[in-house]
Amino acid sequence: MNVRAFTDVGLVRKRNEDAILVAGRLSQTREGSLVTMDLALTTPFVCAVADGMGGHVGGDLASRVALTVISERSPEWRTGEDVAATLIDTNEHVRAIGVDADLQGLGTTAAGICITNDGIIVFNVGDSPVFSITDGVLTQISIDDSVFDTNGRPTNIITQSLGQFRPVQPHLALLPREAGTYLMCSDGVSGVxxxxxxRAAVRQPDLDDLANDIIATTRERGAHDNFSFVIVEIPDLSESSQAH
Known part of the structure; x- marks a missing residue:
């Protein structure tokens, strides 16, 4: 498994309310540097991005708590129902923190992929997108929980997040366990x-170039929000599956 990961406070915000998770490793650095990892595929293999509610007190805490719960629970994931149950429970954990008077209003998105022995589960709550990249073609798999503008573009007003009082309804997509590339990011990337x-960035065959293009373009556009992404490259698993 080859993974490229990046999270950064951006050029305007004072703290990083994003967090990223790669196979149990959680990061929420202020000054990001692109990290490339070659990791053994041990299932379930989970990568995710969380975007704490911008402008809300405790957004950094919300994203960190959400990914911590996901990291702790995901080793037991086998099915989409397992993933959904964890996200519903994570909502309660984040909401419980927000009961504190100083932290009221906190919340976070969460989006990512889980590779199991049987397939790939794409999940999200909120507006952090997950894309597949196939032969240079970008396709969004996640469903944005957003209010859309007149041009059909999602706004920064979201319709559900982890930490809300009512139960969340996670979005899940179940895909075959096949070779492919996936990009998940906060709206500090997709909104800029x-x-x-x-689409132009993902046409580059080299994923290092893709990652560096995302970083450079976001900064050139002002990086007014925290920005984070994870790129997961899944190799051809057929031979290992047959051997297993």
């Missing part, structure tokens, strides 16, 4: 780079 920008 246009769909055309992202």
């Amino acid at each position: 780079m246009t769909p055309e920008d992202l």
Whole structure:
């Protein structure tokens, strides 16, 4: 498994309310540097991005708590129902923290992929997107919990997040366990780079170039929000599956 991961406070915000998770490793650094990891595929293999509610007190805590719960529970994931149950429970954990008077209003998105022995589970709550990249073509798999503008673009007003009082309804997509590339990011990336920008970036065959393009373009556009992404490259698993 080859993973590229990055999280950064951006050029305007004072703290990083994003957090990323790669196979149990959680990061929430202020000054990001691109990290490339070659990891053994041990299932379930989970990568995720969380975007704490911008402008809300405790957004950094919300994203960190959410990914910590996901990291602790995901070793038991086998099915989409397992993933959904964890996200519903994670909502309660984040909401419980927000009961504190100083932390009221906190919340976070969560989006990612889980590779199991049987397939790939894409999950999200909120507006952090998950894309597949196939032959240079970008396709969004996640479903944005957003209010959309007149041009059909998602706004920064979201319709559900982890930490809300009512139960969440996680979005799940179940895909075959096949070779492929997946990109998940906070809206510090997807809200700054246009769909055309992202489509142009993923046409590059080298994933290091793709990652560096995302970083450079986001910063050139002002990086007014925290910005984070994880790129997961899944190799051809057929031979290992047959051997197993």
